[in-house]
Amino acid sequence: MSAIRKWLEDLGATVKKPTAAFLMSMCAALAVTTRLQDGVAIGLCITVVLVLSSLTISLLSSRVPEKLREVTVLLLFAVYTTAADMLLSAWLPSQNDALGIFLPLIAASGSLIAWVDRTASRMPLRPAGLQSALTGLRMTAALAGLSLLRELFGSGTVAGFPVFASTAPVRLLSQPAGGFLLFGFLIAAVQGAAAAGRRKKP
Amino acid sequence: MKKDGKKRLAPPAGKFGAAGGRLIARLPAPAREMLRPALRLVLVMLAAVLALSVLNVFTANRAAAQRLEKNETLLRGVLPEATIFTETAFRDERAEMIYAGYTEPDDLTGETVLAGYCIQVRAYGFGGPFELLVGVDLDSAVTGVKPVSHNETVGRGDVIGTADFLGQFEGRSGTLTVGGDGNAVQAVSGATFSCRAVNEGVNEALAVAADVLAGGEEDVPGEEQPDVTPDAASSAEDGQTNGGDENAAPTDAAAGTTGEGEESLVGNP
Numbered sequence: 001m002s003a004i005r006k007w008l009e010d011l012g013a014t015v016k017k018p019t020a021a022f023l024m025s026m027c028a029a030l031a032v033t034t035r036l037q038d039g040v041a042i043g044l045c046i047t048v049v050l051v052l053s054s055l056t057i058s059l060l061s062s063r064v065p066e067k068l069r070e071v072t073v074l075l076l077f078a079v080y081t082t083a084a085d086m087l088l089s090a091w092l093p094s095q096n097d098a099l100g101i102f103l104p105l106i107a108a109s110g111s112l113i114a115w116v117d118r119t120a121s122r123m124p125l126r127p128a129g130l131q132s133a134l135t136g137l138r139m140t141a142a143l144a145g146l147s148l149l150r151e152l153f154g155s156g157t158v159a160g161f162p163v164f165a166s167t168a169p170v171r172l173l174s175q176p177a178g179g180f181l182l183f184g185f186l187i188a189a190v191q192g193a194a195a196a197g198r199r200k201k202p
Numbered sequence: 203m204k205k206d207g208k209k210r211l212a213p214p215a216g217k218f219g220a221a222g223g224r225l226i227a228r229l230p231a232p233a234r235e236m237l238r239p240a241l242r243l244v245l246v247m248l249a250a251v252l253a254l255s256v257l258n259v260f261t262a263n264r265a266a267a268q269r270l271e272k273n274e275t276l277l278r279g280v281l282p283e284a285t286i287f288t289e290t291a292f293r294d295e296r297a298e299m300i301y302a303g304y305t306e307p308d309d310l311t312g313e314t315v316l317a318g319y320c321i322q323v324r325a326y327g328f329g330g331p332f333e334l335l336v337g338v339d340l341d342s343a344v345t346g347v348k349p350v351s352h353n354e355t356v357g358r359g360d361v362i363g364t365a366d367f368l369g370q371f372e373g374r375s376g377t378l379t380v381g382g383d384g385n386a387v388q389a390v391s392g393a394t395f396s397c398r399a400v401n402e403g404v405n406e407a408l409a410v411a412a413d414v415l416a417g418g419e420e421d422v423p424g425e426e427q428p429d430v431t432p433d434a435a436s437s438a439e440d441g442q443t444n445g446g447d448e449n450a451a452p453t454d455a456a457a458g459t460t461g462e463g464e465e466s467l468v469g470n471p
Binding site for chain 1: 262358
């Protein structure tokens, strides 16, 4: 129990950083977190797009005028998302079908674009890659956890393998409304832990 | 890109040609300030488009092949007897697409025979319209039903994708109803609306198939023509021995038109 508490506190500490904004980016991804593999897949796609965009803008930042930087980041996101979509539809068509419209929608994740524009573009290559990879993987972990809970309690399976012999215990969880509810509880837990951590420290 | 970087420091010349550079330099300062980033943005976008075009060359064919294969798998799922599928020339406003399914080429003669049709119709489910693929053999009996994709409620309406529900349609013909006596399929409780949607789709597909089987013989490509009639007769026999009470659809179809294939269908047994 204390391990979970510790983990939540750690997570809470990260939420205090700009990461909190990334939680909002997860809203679009919520729609596809009904199966573990979809949550992981969309998380990894986000990570790849984020890392590549950060690296590219870090490389180009000295050559891209200030005025154009935001537009360039937008463009980079669009390009890498399109590329991910193309590659997935050629080599993993079933996963591409499962993610559907939410894969191209990565190009519209505003808070990530803002982060790359403000932070990653001012970093040298290596920290930019590292930071963005960490951010992406953290999001992947959160999405994977969310989809695991939703799949387990919503459909009674884990990654498609049945766990509960009977029908799903909480059907609501596999629906969008259930996803948002669970997401809300998750944020509440994380914020609560963060608040507890703050109270303890001083 | 390197040249771009230098260009910011030096007056723009060289790449656009001296004339272009001079033209930009001669513009009033506000216009120059707007034009230069815009031109640079155009360059960046061109690079992006170029990169994506190159990637598209490598992925487009494969993605198309994957889509085709998925479609083929779906078609085989609803018309297991056939292995070769072609889009037909038949057009019907009730159907999105009509495929003809042919059997595996015979080892000795290399002949393929028409096994049936796969009809893609639109069904109106609880989560919006979805595509439904229905396989119909030459006796106007359903060989398989499969939704291409659907948005029915997870855990409720999505039972329409299960073999348990869809299996009910196999071997049926005529006009089906949901629940009740006679030619009926059983709806899954809690998903009646979705089940009705599938049933209506199947009925529509059966109606289209009946028209195709009745009147469409002359539309079948020439070389297939001789193969069709004997096969239709032999599978008509099969149908007769399997379930004798299901010749509602052929007679329905015969009411409108009496094509050659129809005669052989009725005449042979």
